[in-house]
Amino acid sequence: MQILMGEASRTTAGESAQPSLLLGIGFGLLSSLGPLAIDLYLPAMPGMAREMAADSGAVQRTLSAFFLGLALAQIPLGTLGDRFGRRWPLIGGLILFILASTACALATSLEQLIVFRFLQGMGACAGTSSVRAMIRDRHSGHRAAQLMAFTFLVIGISPVLAPLAGSYLLQLTSWRGLFALLAGGGLIAILAVLLFLRETLPPERRQARQSMLRTYGDLLATPAFVGWTLVAGLATTIPFAFVTAAPFIFSLGFALSAHEYSLLLALNAGTSIIATQFAPGLMKRLGARRLVLTIATIALVATAAIALAAMKQPVALPLFQLYSMLLFAIAGLILTPAAISALDAAAGGAGAAAGLLGTLQLAITALASGVVSLLPSLSILPLVSVLGGAFAIMWVTAGLIGPRQARA
Numbered sequence: 001m002q003i004l005m006g007e008a009s010r011t012t013a014g015e016s017a018q019p020s021l022l023l024g025i026g027f028g029l030l031s032s033l034g035p036l037a038i039d040l041y042l043p044a045m046p047g048m049a050r051e052m053a054a055d056s057g058a059v060q061r062t063l064s065a066f067f068l069g070l071a072l073a074q075i076p077l078g079t080l081g082d083r084f085g086r087r088w089p090l091i092g093g094l095i096l097f098i099l100a101s102t103a104c105a106l107a108t109s110l111e112q113l114i115v116f117r118f119l120q121g122m123g124a125c126a127g128t129s130s131v132r133a134m135i136r137d138r139h140s141g142h143r144a145a146q147l148m149a150f151t152f153l154v155i156g157i158s159p160v161l162a163p164l165a166g167s168y169l170l171q172l173t174s175w176r177g178l179f180a181l182l183a184g185g186g187l188i189a190i191l192a193v194l195l196f197l198r199e200t201l202p203p204e205r206r207q208a209r210q211s212m213l214r215t216y217g218d219l220l221a222t223p224a225f226v227g228w229t230l231v232a233g234l235a236t237t238i239p240f241a242f243v244t245a246a247p248f249i250f251s252l253g254f255a256l257s258a259h260e261y262s263l264l265l266a267l268n269a270g271t272s273i274i275a276t277q278f279a280p281g282l283m284k285r286l287g288a289r290r291l292v293l294t295i296a297t298i299a300l301v302a303t304a305a306i307a308l309a310a311m312k313q314p315v316a317l318p319l320f321q322l323y324s325m326l327l328f329a330i331a332g333l334i335l336t337p338a339a340i341s342a343l344d345a346a347a348g349g350a351g352a353a354a355g356l357l358g359t360l361q362l363a364i365t366a367l368a369s370g371v372v373s374l375l376p377s378l379s380i381l382p383l384v385s386v387l388g389g390a391f392a393i394m395w396v397t398a399g400l401i402g403p404r405q406a407r408a
Contacts, residue, residue, distance in 0.1 A: 071362040078133065133201075268324050
């Protein structure tokens, strides 16, 4: 970790040096605290339900509480980062993450666990929100996309490895031990930030309190920022909507065991990780607008084709898996260019822009996942209908905002 974060200390604030893989991995480790806190304890949820004499739905509310905290903290952390710099809000969030993780390990009731998970989500948000702002402080355009792609490389690995690691760790410890390990991870992160990560926002670029409300108003009044944020939210929706429906489709529609479809989900995640690394180069060559339009067109054609096939007869598992891998590749190719384009469209206040971007992304994702959860999951048609609508909105939005941003 010292080597990873030490790369940041050798670059002064605002420098436009070539993005470093080591720095991207360091940023990725900070950003991965949230995904780890989500995925590591998933195998422990049945045991938690038994210990606390609760049903599965009640335990699932601990996950909902985490997401709520993650969403609500985005804007306040972005505001604090623009006013006081990036490091201290990040450090404060990591302290909250450590304390909340420790409290989760010591919780004696489900109600306490829900509250502490909410606080843990707020603390985990500091990594994601602050890292996005730090990337925008240092770079823009293609270089920022490179650094964010490195970051997503680390984040993308956690959904693959964390559930497996959690299942093995449960053989050595209880679910309380998993939360203690998360607290230890937060402690390592905060020490690395204190020792090796320098401030990226100098005092002369910080914003006073009076200008912050104007900053958010300006962001919401900037069509390019709102449009690219919508595209980024729809890109994030793809894997979340799929994961919402996939367990039921795989188990009920294709009669797969949990272990079998977990391997298929891991393959999808790996596809997304690989695709993410190609996004910066394609963005540099084609531009964000042309890239999104091209990928969205491919997605619409593929989704229409599999929907037509599903209406005639049940789709075979190999075909559905190929479509699933295409979906995750599309998400990996679009998310980085869309997020960077949204931050580039914000004239100032990278922290506010990163916070608002994160909040709106989570809101769009939650809405789409909620729609999927309300639809029947015995066939793939409800899922592909929602995804088809998302791709259509993405295509139209990129087409409308692209020329304005290009002229700017």
